[in-house]
Amino acid sequence: MRDNHVTSENKSFVQEIVQDKYGPPALIKGVATYDQSKREELVKTEKIETEPWTTASRRTGVIARKIGQYPLWLKNGERIRTTLLQIVDNHVVKYIPPELYKPAQVPSVAKLNSYGCLLVGAESCDPSTLTKEYCGLFKDSGLLPKKHLVRFLVSPNAAIPVGTPLNVTHFRVGDYVDVRGKTVDHGFQGVVKRHGFKGMPASHGVTKTHRRPGNIGGGGEKGRVWPGTKLPGHMGNRWRISKGLRIWRINTKYNVMWVSGSAIPGSTNGLVYIYDTILPLRKHKTAPPFPTMFDQTLEGPDDIWFDAVHNFKDETITFQPEE
Template identity: 35%
Template sequence: MKGIIGKKIGMTSIFEPNGKQTACTIIEAGPCVVTQVKTADTDGYQALQIAFGDRKEKNTPKALRQHFSKAGTAPKRIVRELRNPDSSIEKALGEALTCEIFAEGEKVDVVGTSKGKGFQGVVKRHGFSGVGESSHGQHDRQRAPGSVGGSSFPSRVFKGMRMAGQMGAERVKVKGLRVVKIFPDKNYILVSGSVPGHIGSIVLIQN
C-alpha cells in the first residue's frame, strides 16, 4: 500500500484533453515525513508511520517531541500508519513523501470523516417517504417513521431498526477515484468527484 495524508482545499472543475469537463476535489497532499519505520522483527508487522501538519512545540507532550526528534523533524499534528508499504515508497526515517508518489490517471481511495449533520429524522437519515399525505384526517404525519414493532409479540423493538438519530461525522472511504491532475509545486492532487469532509478536513489518500 502507498498513501499520503492531505487536507481538503475545495472543489473545482477542469477540462480534460478530450474536451470533457470533470468535477474535481483539490487536496493538498503532503509533504509528509516518515517518523517511524516498523518491521516484522521489531514490531511484528511492516508499516510506515507518516506525519503531516505543523504543531507548536509548547503544545506537544515531551514523549511526542522526542519521538519526532528521532526523525529529525518538528512536531506534527496528524500521524497515520501505512500497513505493508509499497516498494515504490520505501523511505528511511526522516525522509519526505510528496504527491508525486501518485501518477495522473491512477485510481485511489480517499478516507475522511463526513460532515456531521446532528440529530436527524428518518426521512433525511434513511430516505423514508413518511406515513401518508396531509389529507383524510392525518395530522403532521408527512415525515413520521411509522410503526417500529409489534405489541404483545415480540414486545420489543429489534436491534438495528432504522430510526431517527445522529447522522454524519463517520469515517467514510470513497473508492476508485481517478487522479485527474497533479501540481507538484503546490503539492496539489486533483481527484475526480467529491471526497468526505468539510473544507480544511484531513483525508488519507491511499492505493
C-alpha cells in the first residue's frame, strides 16, 4: 500500500479490515504477531499421513533469532558459555514433493532427488505493508504474510501439513543441532584483524610496515601470488555453519533454547537457521518429535533442563567431604 496514494481515512479502514480478519496485534511468546485464535480459523491445514521415523529421515529446520549469550553451570561446577536462540512465530507455508521440486540453484546435497522442499515462514506482519504478489504466496495456506521465508530440504516421510506451527518443542534437550547464519560484516580489513597476523616490530628501523603482511614468498620459481594466500580483503558477511551444538536448556514459554558456544555466526537479533546436526556421531539415536511436535496443548514445565546442567531453582551446588 503506497502512502502517497492513500488517505488517512482509507488507512484506518484497511487496518480495521485486517484486524477483523486476523485479529489485533499481540505479543505472543515474546514475539510481536497477531492473535492466534483469530488466525486458526483461517489456516487451511491439510492432513498428511505420518510415517515412523528412521535414521535416514531428514526433518525440517526452523527460523530463529540470536538474542544474546548466557552462562550455565554443570552439576560438577563447570561453567559453560551458551547462546540464546528464540524461534519466532514459525509456520509451514508450502510443501513441494521431490518429483516437483526443481530448484534454480542446486544445493550441494547428496541424493537431492530424494528430498522434498518445505517452505517455512517467520514473523507475521501487516499485509497492507506488502505487495499484492507477495501476499499471494500465502493465499492457499490462509496464513498471515510472513517477513521471512526459508526453504528446508526434508525427506518425504517428514512432510508437515501446511499451516502447522513450529516451536521450540521441535527439539529436545541433549540433542545436537547445526546453526547457520551470516557473519558480522567488518568491511575491508588488513591481515592483522582478518587473519590474526602479528605484524612487524614497532621500532628498530621499521618504517610504515607495522601492520603489513610482510614477505609472501613470491620469488624464485613461484613468481606469483598463490591462490589461498592470506592477504587483506573483505571480512565477514559470509554464510557459515556451526555444527554439533548441544541443547542445554529449553524455555517453552518464550520459545527459547540455550545451545553450546558463544561464536554462533551473526549479530545480536540477527536471523539464524537451526537444523538437526549432520555429524554422524551426534545424530539422533532415538526418534525425535517426528515430523514435529503437533500437540501444542501439552502441559509441562516452562523450563526444561539437561540432566547435567544445574537448575537455578534447585539448591546450590554442594560437594561431599572427602574421607
